[in-house]
Amino acid sequence: MTGRSGEAMEILKRLAEQLGEPLYSSQLAAFARYGELILEWNRRVNLTSVSDWDELQVRLFADSLALAPYVRQACAEAGDACRLIDIGTGAGIPGIPLKLVLPWIEVTLVEATGKKVTFLEAAIQALELSGVRAVHARAETLAHDAGYRGVFDVATARAVAPLPALLELCLPFCRPGGWGIFPKGAGVDGEVAGARRALEILGARLVAVEPVQIEALRGTTIVVVRLERPVPERYPRRPGMPAKRPL
Structure with missing residues (x-):
């Protein structure tokens, strides 16, 4: 490896162990290559506000790995065919890190900005990821496509919108x-308290609100909800409405 990929991933290695998700050397190498791609592309495409190699290991990669135990548990019911969708994925966060540590899951990365989708396609190819695809779409529109609606085992998103x-x-x-x-x-x-009506309307229940228990990720909390019945057909509303007029 050359360039950034040659730099040690000691921070990520240590934090992954603290999270109970120890990484093999091959996984650390994949994260290093992925980080290199993010920083390289970020010079010309606004992928993320993170521009420091150490910060990238903490805020993008380790923060994503904090989700892995919850995704693994959710996928236990689905077995080998577990399907995860990452909405507003940007640079592929958290979907690609989750794929690197849970390689059996199928991952769909949804992003509305074309240049970011181009990056995602390049990253998927460079990392030789199978079972991962990037989709150029807005969630409000794609969720009404029969090929995507009501078919995923796990949905996730990072830094997209308040919880409702x-x-x-x-x-x-x-x-x-x-x-x-x-x-x-x-x-x-406050977000959880404000989401009670949305949970009721959409047919879901709150399962857990759990702070991440390592110092480097203090301030990150994992919110887990479970869908108990099909979401009414009218949701999501037209583009922009969920954020402008939350349930």
């Missing part, structure tokens, strides 16, 4: 019994 809007954007992709697993930051308690 996020639920409307993500849960229509889930099958009944499927899961929404979301990393949230400061203000999560």
Whole structure:
């Protein structure tokens, strides 16, 4: 490997162990290559505000790995055919890191910005990922496509919207019994309290609100919800409405 890929991933290695998700050398090499791609493309495409190699290991990669135990548990019911959708994925976060540690899952990365989709396609090819695809679409539109609605075991999204809007954007992709697993930051308690009506309307229940228990990720909380019945057909509403007028 050359360039950034040759730099040690000691921070990620240490944090992954603390999270109970130890990484093989081949996985660390894949994360290094992925990080190199993000920083290289970020010079010309606004993928992320993260521009520091150490910060990338913490804020993008380790933060994504904090979801892995929850995704693994959710996928236990689906077996080898577990399907995850990542809404507003940007640079592929958290979908690609989850694929690197849970290689058996099928991952769909949804992104509305064309240049970011071009990056995702390049990253998928460079990392030689199978069972991963990038889709150029808005969630509000794609969720009404029969090929995507109600078929996923897990929906996730990072830094996309407050929880009430996020639920409307993500849960229509889930099958009944499927899961929404979301990393949230400061203000999560208020978001959870404000999401009660959305949960009721969409047919879901709150399962867990759990702070990540390692110092480097202090402030990250994982919110887990489960869909109990099909989401009413009218949701999500037209583009922009979930954020403008949350349930």
